[in-house]
Amino acid sequence: MSNTTRIDKWLWAARFFKTRSLATHAVDLGRVQQNEQRVKPAHDVKIGDLIEIHHSEQIWQVKVLRILEVRGPATVAQTMYEETLASLEKRQKAAEDRKYFREPTAHIQGRPTKRDRRQLDVSWD
Template sequence: MTKEIEKLRIDKYLWAIRVFKTRSLATEACKAGKVKLSGQNIKPSYVVKVGEVYHIQKGIEKKVIRVVDLLEKRMDAKTAALYYEDQTPIEDTYGYKSAFHAPILRRDRGTGRPTKKDRREIDDLKEDFFDDDK
């Protein structure tokens, strides 16, 4: 917004807007096909253009961002948010249940290994928790 940047690599842009923690992680994501433009994988050296929409997969998290302006240097998160528009659909944003909120199954000490019946109950409980219906 201050200085006009002519050319900017996608890996550097994704690092600058804080999608990835390091530039090398952004480069690896591009090489692994985790960053897409119109369904096509793009190389880390791809030149970013204002108005383009990128689909990014980072672990189980999926993001859809539109480039508003180019940012060359990494800044604080509030400032970096001005350089892109998050267009991630709400079902993708909250579409997965976090493993941090999963029930922790514990058995009392000394009860031994679970029986076949116990194992089925544990599997049913896990299946119900991670079901998409709920």
């Protein structure tokens, strides 16, 4: 067990992303910040770093507690980080909001098709 590892490898091992290439792509797009700064996939993560992850509709803000370079069971992955209290409250509030109001365009990826557009028109009536 080393003191540092690549951020994309850590995100994959902590199970924020299903594959390491998805983690690398997210870091490249700027959806992952380390200590409030945009980083590259090869940037090293060390214990105590604050990482903000924008994944799908959720935003995670976690503090690094452990460094592992291999992907293990979910129970082990959960010991690698600690979510900040503010992040946990925001995610719970967002989940509660989604329960009562679902954005009509949330499921559409990219430009809507004719069928999607018709369904959007019907949902607004």
